[in-house]
Amino acid sequence: xxxxxxxxxxxxxxxxxxxxxxxxxxxxxxxxxxxxxxxxxxxxxxxxxxxxxxxxxxxxxxxxxxxxxxxxxxxxxxxxxxxxxxxxxxxxxxxxxxxxxxxxxxxxxxxxxxxxxxxxxxxxxxxxxxxxxxxxxxxxxxxxxxxxxxxxxxxxxxxxxxxxxxxxxxxxxxxxxxxxxxxxxxxxxxxxxxxxxxxxxxxxxxxxxxxxxxxxxxxxxxxxxxxxxxxxxxxxxxxxxxxxxxxxxxxxxxxxxxxxxxxxxxxxxxxxxxxxxxxxxxxxxxxxxxxxxxxxxxxxxxxxxxxxxxxxxxxxxxxxxxxxxxxxxxxxxxxxxxxxxxxxxxxxxxxxxxxxxxxxxxxxxxxxxxxxxxxxxxxxxxxxxxxxxxxxxxxxxxxxxxxxxxxxxxxxxxxxxxxxxxxxxxxxxxxx
Amino acid sequence: xxxxxxxxxxxxxxxxxxxxxxxxxxxxxxxxxxxxxxxxxxxxxxxxxxxxxxxxxxxxxxxxxxxxxxxxxxxxxxxxxxxxxxxxxxxxxxxxxxxxxxxxxxxxxxxxxxxxxxxxxxxxxxxxxxxxxxxxxxxxxxxxxxxxxxxxxxxxxxxxxxxxxxxxxxxxxxxxxxxxxxxxxxxxxxxxxxxxxxxxxxxxxxxxxxxxxxxxxxxxxxxxxxxxxxxxxxxxxxxxxxxxxxxxxxxxxxxxxxxxxxxxxxxxxxxxxxxxxxxxxxxxxxxxxxxxxxxxxxxxxxxxxxxxxxxxxxxxxxxxxxxxxxxxxxxxxxxxxxxxxxxxxxxxxxxxxxxxxxxxxxxxxxxxxxxxxxxxxxxxxxxxxxxxxxxxxxxxxxxxxxxxxxxxxxxxxxxxxxxxxxxxxxxxxxxxxxxxxxxxxxxxxxxxxxxxxxxxxxxxxxxxxxxxxxxxxxxxxxxxxxxxxxxxxxxxxxxxxxxxxxxxxxxxxxxxxxxxxxxxxxxxxxxxxxxxxx
Numbered sequence: 001x002x003x004x005x006x007x008x009x010x011x012x013x014x015x016x017x018x019x020x021x022x023x024x025x026x027x028x029x030x031x032x033x034x035x036x037x038x039x040x041x042x043x044x045x046x047x048x049x050x051x052x053x054x055x056x057x058x059x060x061x062x063x064x065x066x067x068x069x070x071x072x073x074x075x076x077x078x079x080x081x082x083x084x085x086x087x088x089x090x091x092x093x094x095x096x097x098x099x100x101x102x103x104x105x106x107x108x109x110x111x112x113x114x115x116x117x118x119x120x121x122x123x124x125x126x127x128x129x130x131x132x133x134x135x136x137x138x139x140x141x142x143x144x145x146x147x148x149x150x151x152x153x154x155x156x157x158x159x160x161x162x163x164x165x166x167x168x169x170x171x172x173x174x175x176x177x178x179x180x181x182x183x184x185x186x187x188x189x190x191x192x193x194x195x196x197x198x199x200x201x202x203x204x205x206x207x208x209x210x211x212x213x214x215x216x217x218x219x220x221x222x223x224x225x226x227x228x229x230x231x232x233x234x235x236x237x238x239x240x241x242x243x244x245x246x247x248x249x250x251x252x253x254x255x256x257x258x259x260x261x262x263x264x265x266x267x268x269x270x271x272x273x274x275x276x277x278x279x280x281x282x283x284x285x286x287x288x289x290x291x292x293x294x295x296x297x298x299x300x301x302x303x304x305x306x307x308x309x310x311x312x313x314x315x316x317x318x319x320x321x322x323x324x325x326x327x328x329x330x331x332x333x334x335x336x337x338x339x340x341x342x343x344x345x346x347x348x349x350x351x352x353x354x355x356x357x358x359x360x361x362x363x364x365x366x367x368x369x370x371x372x373x374x375x376x377x378x379x380x381x382x383x384x385x386x387x388x389x390x391x392x393x394x395x396x397x398x399x400x401x402x403x404x405x406x407x408x409x410x411x412x413x414x415x416x417x418x419x420x421x422x423x424x425x426x427x428x429x430x431x432x
Numbered sequence: 433x434x435x436x437x438x439x440x441x442x443x444x445x446x447x448x449x450x451x452x453x454x455x456x457x458x459x460x461x462x463x464x465x466x467x468x469x470x471x472x473x474x475x476x477x478x479x480x481x482x483x484x485x486x487x488x489x490x491x492x493x494x495x496x497x498x499x500x501x502x503x504x505x506x507x508x509x510x511x512x513x514x515x516x517x518x519x520x521x522x523x524x525x526x527x528x529x530x531x532x533x534x535x536x537x538x539x540x541x542x543x544x545x546x547x548x549x550x551x552x553x554x555x556x557x558x559x560x561x562x563x564x565x566x567x568x569x570x571x572x573x574x575x576x577x578x579x580x581x582x583x584x585x586x587x588x589x590x591x592x593x594x595x596x597x598x599x600x601x602x603x604x605x606x607x608x609x610x611x612x613x614x615x616x617x618x619x620x621x622x623x624x625x626x627x628x629x630x631x632x633x634x635x636x637x638x639x640x641x642x643x644x645x646x647x648x649x650x651x652x653x654x655x656x657x658x659x660x661x662x663x664x665x666x667x668x669x670x671x672x673x674x675x676x677x678x679x680x681x682x683x684x685x686x687x688x689x690x691x692x693x694x695x696x697x698x699x700x701x702x703x704x705x706x707x708x709x710x711x712x713x714x715x716x717x718x719x720x721x722x723x724x725x726x727x728x729x730x731x732x733x734x735x736x737x738x739x740x741x742x743x744x745x746x747x748x749x750x751x752x753x754x755x756x757x758x759x760x761x762x763x764x765x766x767x768x769x770x771x772x773x774x775x776x777x778x779x780x781x782x783x784x785x786x787x788x789x790x791x792x793x794x795x796x797x798x799x800x801x802x803x804x805x806x807x808x809x810x811x812x813x814x815x816x817x818x819x820x821x822x823x824x825x826x827x828x829x830x831x832x833x834x835x836x837x838x839x840x841x842x843x844x845x846x847x848x849x850x851x852x853x854x855x856x857x858x859x860x861x862x863x864x865x866x867x868x869x870x871x872x873x874x875x876x877x878x879x880x881x882x883x884x885x886x887x888x889x890x891x892x893x894x895x896x897x898x899x900x901x902x903x904x905x906x907x908x909x910x911x912x913x914x915x916x917x918x919x920x921x922x923x924x925x926x927x928x929x930x931x932x933x934x935x936x937x938x939x940x941x942x943x944x945x946x947x948x949x950x951x952x953x954x955x956x957x958x959x960x961x962x963x964x965x966x
Contacts (some may be wrong), residue, residue, distance in 0.1 A: 001873060021871070022809050024468040025515045026578050026802030034557035034577035034798040035672045035679040039565065040539040043558050053488055053534065054453060055515065056461025064463045073460075080457040099677045100802040102733060315808050315843070315870050321734050328675050355676045 006318070007309035008107060010251065011212055013070055013115045016108040018316060020067040028100055029059035029093030038351035042384055045092040045352060047359050047377045056083055059093035059105050066112045076121040084112055085124050086370045088377070089208055090296035090359035095327035102324055106301070113210030123209035124369035130205050131214060138200040139169040148199060151176030155183045161192035164231035164262075166222075166245070168238040169201050170398035178398050181421035182237040182267055184430045189280040191270070193235065196225055204244040208364035212252060219249045227261050237267045237421055239397035240363050243297035250305040257304035266298055268396050271424050272334035275341055282427035285344040290418075291390040292336060292347060293381065293404070294357040295397035300327030327355045335396055335420055342427040348388045350381075358384065360395070362403035378407035385415060396420040434484025434527035439505035443487050443529070446497045451488040451535070459483050462515070462522070462530055469518025470902070472810050472871035474879040474948045476519035479940055483510070484527035490535045492608055492616065492656040498531055499654065500614035502932050506966050510934045511654040513552045513580030517587070520649045520901050525935055525965065533580070536656060541566060545629050547605055549659045552582045559660070560797050564670065568662035569796070571597050574813075574864075576801035582658045586643050590855065590862070591795055592716035592757065597663055598856045599818075601643050605631040605659035609642060612653050612928035620659075628659035641923070649901040651937035652927055666761050670796060679798075680791040686764040688757075689771070690792065692720070695752040696782040702821050702861075704754055707777045709858020713770040716757035716795065718853035722748055723845065723866075727803060728793070736807050748846040754783065757795075808843050808868040810878070815885045819895050821861030824852040827894050831865045834888055838881040843868040876950050883945070883954050904942045907957045921960075932966045 006015050030046040037043055044050045049058035056065060065083060068074035087109065094106035116122030123131075133142040151172060157165070165186065171179040186193045203218035226234055236242040246264040250257045257264070274280040294300075303325040312318050332354045339347050352358045361367065361377025382404070385393050393415055395401055405417045434454060435443075443452050453459070464480040465471035485507075489495045502509045509529040515521055523530060536551035539558065543566050548559055556570070557577035563569050573579070573589020585600045597603070606620040606628025619638045621630035631639060642648075642655065668684035683689065695701045701719055708714045722743065730736035756774060760767030778785070794800060804811040817827050828849035835842060850865040865885070869878050886903040888894070890911045909917020920938055924931075936943050942959055945951045 001870070021466045022805070024471070024518075024802055024805050026576065027514060027516070028578065028802055031555070031557070031578055033676055033679050034800075035674075035681060035793075037557040037561045037577070037797065039561045040537065040554065040558045043555075053451070053532075054458050054461060054486060055532065056458045058461075060515075061461025065457055065460050067466070068460050068463075074456060077455065077457055079453075079455040083457055083461070095676050099679075100800055101806055314873075315733065315737060316872075317734050317737055319734075321732070324732065326677055328677065332675070 001314045003311040003313040005309070006312045008104070008307060010107055010111040011114055013066070013108070013111040016104060016111050017067065017070065018312060019103040019105065019108050020063040020070070022101065022103055022316070023060050023063040024101070025060045026100060027058060027060060028096040029105060031096070032352055032356045033096070033099060036356050042351040042358070042387070045096065045356050045358055047090065047361055047373070047380070048087040050380070051373055051376055052086065057086070059097065059109070062087075062109060062112070063105070066108060069112070069115075076116070076119065081116065081121060081124065084116055084122065085209070085365065086373055088296070088359040088361060088366045089364040091301040091327060092296070092359065095300045095355045098324060098326040110210070114212045115210070117210035117212070123211065123365065126369040127205065127209040127365050130365075130368055131211055134201045134203065134206060134214075134218070139173065140201050140205050141169055141173050143173040148172045149195070151179040152183070153180060155180065155187070157183070157195045158192040159194065160230070161194045162232045163191055163193040163235050164226055164229055164233065165193045165195055165235045166202070166241060167195065167199060168236065168241040168398070170402065171237055172199070174402060175398040175419070178237050178401070178419045178421050181419070181425040181430070185267070185271060185280070185421060185424055185428065188428045188430060189274040191274070194229055194231060196229070198225070202241045202244045204240045204248070205365050205368070207244065207248050207252065215248075216252045219252055223249055223253065223260065231262055233263045233265050235265050235267060235270060237419070238399070239266065239295035239298035240399055242266045243301050246302060247305045254307055256306040266331060266396065268298070268335040268338065268420055269331060271338050275338055280428060282338070282342045282424065284427050284429045286342055286423065286426055287344040288392050289346045289348060289390055290339070290392040290394055291350050291385055291388055292339060293350075293360065293393060293395040293400060294332065294354055295395050295400050296357070296359050296363065298396055299330035299332055299357065300355045302330045303327065330355065338420075338424065339394065342423065348390055350384045350388055352384065360400040360403045362399040367403060374403055375407060375410065378403045379411065382407050382411065382413065382415065390415070392416040392418055394418040394420055394423055435507050435529065436505060439501065439507055440485065442501045442505070443485065443498060446494055446501065447487050447489050452485065454485040458486055462486055464519045464522035467805065467809065467871065469516065470520065470812050471518050473875050473882070474951065475941070475944050478948050479524050479944050480519050481523045481526050481528065483523045483530035486530045486532055488532045488535050492610065495531065495610045495654055495656050496614045496616055498529070499610055499612070502529055503613055503930055506930065506932065508932050508935050508966050511650045513583045514555065514578060516576065516579050517583065517649070520937070520940070524937065524940055531654065533654070541662070542629070546662045546664065547629060547659045548662055549628055549657060550581050551657055552580055552655060554581050555579060556581050556584065556799070557797055563662045564665060567665055567667055569665040570603070570660065570662055571600065572795070572797065572799045573600065574799060574801055576799045577797060578802070581660060582655050585658060585660060586655060588643065591799060592718035592755070592853055593795055594855050595717050595853065596715045596857065601639060603661035604639050605629060605661055607631070607639070607642065607655060607659065608657040610654045610656055612933035613930070631659070649934070649937055651924065651934040653933060664761065666759055670792065680793045681796055683790045683792055685790045687760045687767060689767060689790070690788050691756050691758065691771070691774070692786045692788045693754045693756065693778050693783040694786055695754050697752055698825050700781040700783065701752055701754045702825060703781050704777055704783065705821055705854035706858055708756070708774065709854060711773050711777065712857060713758070713773050714756055715759035718755050719851060720753040720755050721848060721851050722751040723848055725753070727807065733806055743846050745846045748848050804866070808870050810869040810871045810875070811866065813864050813866050814882055815865045815889065817863045817894055818855065818860050821854060821858065823894070824861035824863035827863040828852060828865060830888070830892060830894070831885065834884065835867065835881065838877045841869045841873045841875055841877045842881065879948070879951060880954060883951065901937060902941060904945055904957070904959070905938050906942050906959050930966055935965050
């Protein structure tokens, strides 16, 4: 059998024909890992397949549809675009598939969106409006650029420091409490930090919906801006931004995460380190029974990126060997360790946790184009929170917090919704 | 739209517009291949079609109405629970309605009488977890944790745990079946009351009709509800641990224990199985094929091939590992007693216990059949035999010899004779023969081997339990029947006079041999004149 050249380059969907043609419909992408199967309730981890039910909305359907699209057996339609975009790209399918078959499902889905944009059929109209916001106002929300630092409220970042806090659009405008809490935690832990002189959107939404050229342009600009500050660590309080910087920037720039020139760290990792070192004391009691929601982009999607190119031969074996990203080394334990070390907090786990967690529904362009779907996904998760009797739900991403908070409000529920940074700030005795 | 507008409107009125679609993208998502069980083979390429329409009913009544509408408008239909059973669970004719049963996912456990009532969309791991929460268990068949419990019960799914629990059809209780014309039949005690606690009767036991040899693959109607017998387990929890892909159940070692033994030869393994059965100990027992062991050790496809390429005919011939499961169902003392008896059996036969991890990855909750596709991309269990333990060993060896003529395209396996184990406390011996290939290669040889195994069973008088979907009915029927094929077709005609229920099954493999020109040279039997079509 002649060997085929192949790579992980998402701009060419042909790289993923093998993956699209090897799905056996085990639906490991949709079900919770069977070892962790909680029973007849909460048994799926794919929001798209669970909401829309037709096989076509599961990864097994999308692989078949993608292959038909690439082979010219199927044309774009409204339904097909909905299948491609009413999907949170949350990585649940990818982790599930790599439990058994090691197919590159997440990359295939990204490549299909990039192809849709290249073919002039994607993204969804709502995404184009977001792209326009980013182009004109440097943020995805359409807010005034000049207000990007309005959250500072007297906080004075350093002029020069090893740590650069990249705030992101959501914490800058929609959830300033998260940005402020993060900055105050840094102060309390004795960690000087800088901000980018002129922070722009990270471009997560652009990349997620397939607008690769625009995303790459932002990646180049932002990465260079960070390098110019001389910072050694890029800190994020936003999981979406964390993934974008740590995984997708290297991916679209053709380098590995290690070659970025700085370390990418989420606040949960930094707090975990500083608490374990003793430089941050979580001494203030918080009497709360709470549960932790793993943000997809900080957990199963967050393993570092390394480019790979090689050949695929008989039996589908690749050469050189490929270090597959299976979600095993996501940031699962640090936030749990931190929360468990806060006096008074009783951390209870939901049936679907860590790599099996059910996405909140907000990320990667879903909420913008399919708000009903995003609301439904959050409702599903809230029901699960209710199941374990938690008084509060905490996550580590402003997009999760926003979507959950809206769901609580819509349902007139009494559940409290926090970001990780807010609880840590309370535990150190700070005020947001 | 493939089916008429009028018929579509009727379907829509039954399930609601959200749950029916004829959109080409939706239908493409239900394509059988290109990968999966029996996919990437000639059968899938020649015989399967993308559905013309998909409907997702919620209730038995909706299923009945859909089926009646299909009969009224002459629309062929195929029941579909999870789609994992590859090519044969997908439409074989154009413009068919695929009835996706995943919304029928109700599950109710009767703790007192030890059974669960499930809908067609309930999968095994869900059922197992609900059972284990209540101190009971079932066998998750080799088809995997992700398969529909009902479909697998009908199709007789088994595992090493079938050694004690027995074959699935013995655990089918009250059942609800929508016949091919839409009429509802209730089997067992459901026939005269709402309680499904009993499976047999009234009158002739219709479960045999439902099941055939190993299920009819959807050509005799749709089972919408089934009560499944659960068995008492030991009381301690099996704790899930690890992060994907390395997840497993931590076993309570005072109650549940796997022990692997190195044995001197196959005969010694068989002797252990027989003596364990005589002593009525053990919860599961199986020969471990070296292939499984390499899969378990490899962290990737590439590592598998690196490890596998080090094997030789000699290493395969001399690999005799027996895996035994002990469960202290009633007490920790029971487990200790059974272990002492087991050691008394194994040692005189030259066996040595190996270190075995106190975990379970593959049989209680996660029968990870999907992993079978990792190494090559193409896989099928080409033949299974349920007969005696004496019979199971030569069956595997015989097939290993036959397989050499078809390697390549089959993967090199150094004469691996497959897998055998003991069923139903030694009353039956089981042999299963698995094959693997690269789907990007010419698979003609795989198609031929598949057919040759059917002939080999007849030539060598290996009784096969799989007289069903994957062998030409007119080849096997006269040989095993002598008129099994005619009887089955009469049953089909009686219940499905319009031939709308998954045509042309049960003659699909006969039709494949006729339609695939590369198969015709192998045809040396008298075939049917025509296949039934709507």
